[in-house]
Amino acid sequence: MGKKLQNNSTNKSRVSNKKPKPSKEEKELLETVDSLLRLTTFPIHNNVAQSLDCQKQINSFIERIRVLEEKLSKKQNKSSDSKTTPVRHSKENIETFTGWLKENNAELNGCSISVFDGYDLGIKVDKDISQSSLVIAVPRKITMSVESARKSIVQDLVNKVDILKNMPNVLLAVYLLVEKFSETSFWKPYLDILPKTYTTVLYFTLSELEELKGSPTLEVALKQIRSIVRQYAYFHKLFWASEDPVSELMKNKFTFSEYCWAVSTVMTRQNMIPSEDDNSMINALIPLWDLCNHTNGTISTDFNSQQDRSECLAFRDFKAGEQLFIFYGVRTNADFFVHNGFVYEDNENDIYWIRLGISKSDPLQEKRQELLKKLGIWSMAEFSIKKGPRPVDGRLLAFLRIFNMDSDQLDHWIQSEKSSDLQYSECALDTALEHKSWTFLKARLSLLLASYKTKQEDDEKLLEDPNLSANLKVAIKMRFTEKRLLQDCLVYAEEMIQK
Numbered sequence: 018m019g020k021k022l023q024n025n026s027t028n029k030s031r032v033s034n035k036k037p038k039p040s041k042e043e044k045e046l047l048e049t050v051d052s053l054l055r056l057t058t059f060p061i062h063n064n065v066a067q068s069l070d071c072q073k074q075i076n077s078f079i080e081r082i083r084v085l086e087e088k089l090s091k092k093q094n095k096s097s098d099s100k101t102t103p104v105r106h107s108k109e110n111i112e113t114f115t116g117w118l119k120e121n122n123a124e125l126n127g128c129s130i131s132v133f134d135g136y137d138l139g140i141k142v143d144k145d146i147s148q149s150s151l152v153i154a155v156p157r158k159i160t161m162s163v164e165s166a167r168k169s170i171v172q173d174l175v176n177k178v179d180i181l182k183n184m185p186n187v188l189l190a191v192y193l194l195v196e197k198f199s200e201t202s203f204w205k206p207y208l209d210i211l212p213k214t215y216t217t218v219l220y221f222t223l224s225e226l227e228e229l230k231g232s233p234t235l236e237v238a239l240k241q242i243r244s245i246v247r248q249y250a251y252f253h254k255l256f257w258a259s260e261d262p263v264s265e266l267m268k269n270k271f272t273f274s275e276y277c278w279a280v281s282t283v284m285t286r287q288n289m290i291p292s293e294d295d296n297s298m299i300n301a302l303i304p305l306w307d308l309c310n311h312t313n314g315t316i317s318t319d320f321n322s323q324q325d326r327s328e329c330l331a332f333r334d335f336k337a338g339e340q341l342f343i344f345y346g347v348r349t350n351a352d353f354f355v356h357n358g359f360v361y362e363d364n365e366n367d368i369y370w371i372r373l374g375i376s377k378s379d380p381l382q383e384k385r386q387e388l389l390k391k392l393g394i395w396s397m398a399e400f401s402i403k404k405g406p407r408p409v410d411g412r413l414l415a416f417l418r419i420f421n422m423d424s425d426q427l428d429h430w431i432q433s434e435k436s437s438d439l440q441y442s443e444c445a446l447d448t449a450l451e452h453k454s455w456t457f458l459k460a461r462l463s464l465l466l467a468s469y470k471t472k473q474e475d476d477e478k479l480l481e482d483p484n485l486s487a488n489l490k491v492a493i494k495m496r497f498t499e500k501r502l503l504q505d506c507l508v509y510a511e512e513m514i515q516k
């Protein structure tokens with residue numbers, strides 16, 4: 018009898034250890050995620066039309082996934098008390114965050130956290146600040162880095178999962194979610210001050226993405242979405258199939274929306290700081306510092322190794338009442354759009370990357386290629402069209418000239434010891450060749466401008482609409498600033514033709 022009882026109890030524990038059968042919704046979710054993973058694993062697309070087509074299929078899976086995840090999360094919340102999240106901009110929330118910063122010895126000198134039209138939160142200057150004064154200091158202890166992730170429960174998973182080992186931004190995103198889903202997170206005041214939603218391309222509908230037809234940035238955006246969707250599908254499968262503490266925590270909470278949020282948080286706010294042993298640079302989220310918005314200027318943030326903290330100095334004088342801006346670094350608007358979810362119209366460092374190449378059917382292909390090689394230029398390459406009075410740099414100028422030379426001119430410059438002079442506008446060249454080169458560029462620019470669905474003036478009008486959604490505003494600004502670069506360069510080419 019005793020034996021029987023023992024057996025019974027073993028059987029019982031066997032039954033309770035058995036994984037519960039997935040519900041109908043869970044089963045469908047797992048199957049849909051599986052299909053999504055397969056769809057995004059081989060993203061070989063030859064053109065943007067194919068990429069958009071694939072995006073359509075991705076979206077139909079995502080739509081279903083969202084519905085299922087919402088249903089499952091509602092079921093979950095019935096049985097557990099759902100945590101209430103504070104309103105981001107509320108006085109109480111900002112006070113809790115600043116209290117947490119103070120407790121942990123962060124500094125915000127002569128400034129406060131405030132809301133700014135068109136920027137969401139930012140840093141407001143409360144009294145005049147002179148250039149180079151220390152405005153923000155954030156100790157390593159409250160910096161959420163890949164090192165802090167490795168000291169958390171995520172560590173075991175990092176050892177097993179290559180993507181977490183090799184992609185620090187992905188590790189940071191997963192760590193952020195682990196902290197968000199934990200009952201008692203040290204980072205709660207920071208998590209509560211983070212935006213609830215973003216204008217990164219992950220939040221764009223298909224029709225919002227299609228506003229970018231004709232723009233080279235569309236292809237980059239689609240690639241980025243595909244890659245993050247794939248990461249989501251990969252982690253979803255991993256968490257459902259594993260039993261480590263992170264997977265257990267994530268199983269019912271890790272949704273597509275949550276992953277988009279985490280990835281967007283990381284990509285719009287991360288910075289690099291030195292590792293604790295000072296041997297490498299590591300990805301990190303720096304609370305408070307990451308409330309500063311961007312403007313043209315110079316980098317004024319650095320890590321103070323003696324004090325073990327990130328420090329931000331004023332890069333210019335700021336008057337009381339102004340917003341304290343910082344400079345995020347030299348980036349094009351396409352970079353800002355794809356990685357930061359905004360477009361900066363006055364971006365001094367903006368560039369349109371134009372792809373140009375020598376055709377294989379060109380009878381002078383070999384000669385052109387040889388001359389280009391002498392100048393260190395590939396026969397198919399991306400060239401920059403810059404903002405400002407001189408949109409064409411030496412590299413592009415040399416390419417235009419070589420592309421338009423006849424056989425004798427090519428022979429001459431291949432033999433010349435001064436072939437690098439082709440990069441200078443002062444280089445003495447046949448006026449017919451100069452004319453041909455600029456005419457060629459003008460034609461190319463006109464074609465690129467014609468590929469957009471709207472004109473610059475249309476975009477300007479659309480941007481005046483106060484009811485324009487945040488995503489559309491960013492998308493329209495993106496194509497507008499590209500067209501402006503192309504148009505300015507076209508005017509420049511026309512001036513060169515007249516010379």
Ligand SMILES: C[S@@+](CC[C@H](N)C(=O)[O-])C[C@H]1O[C@@H](n2cnc3c(N)ncnc32)[C@H](O)[C@@H]1O
Pocket residue numbers: 135136137138139211212285286307308309310311312357358359360361
């Ligand atoms: C590091 S956060 C800065 C704080 C942010 N405004 C907030 O509310 O948390 C970066 C984000 O701020 C916004 N941002 C920063 N500089 C901007 C600018 N010059 N124009 C528009 N938005 C900007 C973008 O949404 C960007 O992704």
